[in-house]
Amino acid sequence: MQQFTSDNFQLLCNELAEREPVFKVILQQHSYPPMWTRPASFATLIHIILEQQVSLASARAAFNKLKEKTGTITPAKLLLLSDEELKACYFSRQKTVYARHLAEAFISKKIQLNKLTASHDDHVRGVLKQVKGIGDWTADVYLLFALQRTDIFPIGDLAMVNALKEVKKLPVHTTKEDMLLLADAWRPYRSIAAMMLWHHYIKSRNIKF
Known part of the structure; x- marks a missing residue:
């Protein structure tokens, strides 16, 4: 299964930024997201x-x-x-x-x-x-x-969804189905897209954790 690693993470961010202007803006405003990972435990x-x-x-x-x-x-x-x-x-x-x-x-x-x-x-x-x-x-x-899989898009995550609506200027009542359709263009790197959206959400609100 395809994984993101410290060797390819920023390259994948760059590739997405070339495909999708909102990710280019996120990189310009906030630089790269941290490569958030946790033990498989x-x-x-x-x-x-x-x-x-x-x-x-x-x-x-x-x-x-x-x-x-x-x-x-x-x-x-x-x-x-x-x-x-x-x-x-x-x-x-x-x-x-x-x-x-x-x-x-x-x-x-x-x-x-x-x-x-x-x-x-x-x-x-x-x-x-x-x-x-x-x-x-x-x-x-x-x-x-x-597991650091590259193509996960957790549509149940409120912060990610709110960030997506912000950067793509989507109507408040945009359905999950429509957002998933939109994110299809980011396959097979939707995990990287999710991390960039979280990064935007955290940085734009100055959230400390």
């Missing part, structure tokens, strides 16, 4: 679950609290924690359920991340989405940041 999936529908800062606070509590975040250590202990790590009731389901899927070997490293994007999505609480957005973020 259970802990990363927990972190992404924590990021669902909350700010990155809130999710990081919960993730760091869990790390303080467990040392290394593993399925077995997470399952040893009571609901009260997870609540003290800022887990909502719903995310406690999701985290336990994920840990159980690892322990039962329903999910074996090492077997997903070379799998097709759709297969990775299918395996991850067997777990309660993992939908398209969570699977897409894992594919993009942990």
Whole structure:
């Protein structure tokens, strides 16, 4: 599967900027985005679950609290924690359920991340989405940041969608289907497009994290 790496990341940004004027403007205004990546691990999936529908800062606070509590975040250590202990790590009731389901899927070997490293994007999505609480957005973020796949476009991500509407001057009520059609022109590098849109969103709002 095609991946972005530190060797090709800026080249892919340049290629997209040649194809799409809004990306050229983003590069001119904000330079290259950071090459955001995460380990392909259970802990990363927990972190992404924590990021669902909350700010990155809130999710990081919960993730760091869990790390303080467990040392290394593993399925077995997470399952040893009571609901009260997870609540003290800022887990909502719903995310406690999701985290336990994920840990159980690892322990039962329903999910074996090492077997997903070379799998097709759709297969990775299918395996991850067997777990309660993992939908398209969570699977897409894992594919993009942990597996560094080049052609992921997480249309469920509000910040990315808002950035896309801004830079392309789209009507507020533009549908996800229309945005996906628009992004088809950026295949097979839609992951790079997503990162450039996030970069624009963060820089234009002066967000610190």
